[in-house]
Amino acid sequence: MGPETVTGPEGGSVSVMCHYGKGYEEFPKFWCRDDMVLCLGSHIIETTGSEAEVWQDRFSIRDNHTQRTITVSMETLTMADTSTYLCGINKPLDFDPTHAVELLVSPASTKPTSARTAAKEDEANFPNQHPTPAGSQASSIHFLLLVGLKVPIFLCMVCAVVWVSVHYRDSSCAMVPHRRDHHLPHP
Incomplete structure (x- = not known):
């Protein structure tokens, strides 16, 4: 349904795209932090079921019914944002289909680095992180x-x-x- 792990720099932003199956186009889509059991009642941001982009604080979510994709963006990342999140479909009176995405936030660098150095720093900072x-x-x-x-x-x-x-x-x-x-x- 989407990526299992995304990495973004502290102070930067990430976008996550999740795909869903036919028949779910009109249902509201959501993004939540998976700290509680399946995010019960704790959606960070949710669509209305339309394709209109929704903004709330540092988060945005957009649903594309034609491509059947949910795109979530998080801005101004902090180290505290490192967690597992769920992108999902809100089906009232039924089990919500979800996909888990692990967000890793890498510490902000005080010196300019090349892309190769930044990738090595990410490996050093998150050596035991494996996608579920x-x-x-x-x-x-x-x-x-x-x-x-x-x-x-x-x-x-x-x-x-x-x-x-x-x-x-x-x-x-x-x-x-x-x-x-x-x-x-x-x-």
């Missing part, structure tokens, strides 16, 4: 859904079955009169 494979992102989303939704729903269903069976048994016992063996004297 798309498969592991999908499996982590599945795990979150399993733990966050499926398990609680299953437990609620089990509790409901137990509650109904206990109350049904109690009410059926109350309807059947208790039999007592009456001992009649023998002649």
Whole structure:
């Protein structure tokens, strides 16, 4: 759907382009920081579902329905912007399709450097940064859904079955009169 890692200089800007499939053109698109579980309620910026570009603070987002792309720009980058972000589609009452993008901000240089030197500095500053494979992102989303939704729903269903069976048994016992063996004297 888009790049897995982007790098920008401190004080500079980056643009990220994410692609989406047919049928999602009219849905609002969003950009959020993945600090919370799937960015629930914490979109940094969101489109209205139209192609109009939206600006908010240092961020802009634009949706191109023809090319089915979302373009997000971040300006005046700070070291604190280094994080994982999600570009996604806001589907009400449904699971939002998202794509994770890791943003790496390289420290501002005090001396002019060549492109080759800057690339080596980026490698030195982020030696252990590897993009997350798309498969592991999908499996982590599945795990979150399993733990966050499926398990609680299953437990609620089990509790409901137990509650109904206990109350049904109690009410059926109350309807059947208790039999007592009456001992009649023998002649």
